Amino acid sequence: MNIRVVLLLVPFLLTGCSTVSNFSFSSLSPLNWFSSSPTLSDSGLGDISSATPLDEGSLNKTLDGDYRLRKGMGISAGQTVTFFEAMDGTNVKLAFYANEQGKVKRIEVMDNGVKTAVGTKLGTKFSELYEKAFNVCEVGIGDSAGSVACKSPESQRITYIFSGEWMGSSSIMPPDDKLRTWTISKMIWNAK
Secondary structure, three states: OOHHHHHHHHHHHHHHHHHOOOOOHHHHOHHHHOOOOOEEEOOEEOOEOOOOEOOHHHHHHHOOOOOEEEEEEEEEOOEEEEEEEEEEOOEEEEEEEEOOOOEEEEEEEOOOOOEEOOOOOOOOEHHHOOOOOOOOEEEOOHHHOOOEEEEOOOOOOEEEEEEOOOOOOOOOOOOHHHHOOOEEEEEEEEOO
């Protein structure tokens, strides 16, 4: 082996752990080379469904350790809510919320790699799925204020959050010709 190559690699090997803190060594495993992101469907996200306990062990097992999980608690409508966020570095890619029984009741998808069975994903245009917003979409509220929430044509449990440019009030639905260029910024699954 060429001594120059060895000398160039030594500093990287010595400092690699500290300089590559967001690198996941599990991604080097041959088992991960051909893996793909889970599919969002009527039953949930991959193997995560309304029967899945909302705990770190269950989520890690079904997500194959592809994300770093972070647990949190919040208040919604006066009730304490437990959730887990699936992180990729510092970015939240998935969020899981529990029902009263401690099972998954809501999944929010912000990961570009996650698709539905027909290939719908973040970035899909409104015009690729709908002709009109009437009777399918509503103005986003809460965290989705300023966006539009539309029921998926594939499943009544999936909602697409569309975002785009609109100079009007956030409480008014943009016209269909404006919505045509809006894209999915989040996908939400609800157990109901």
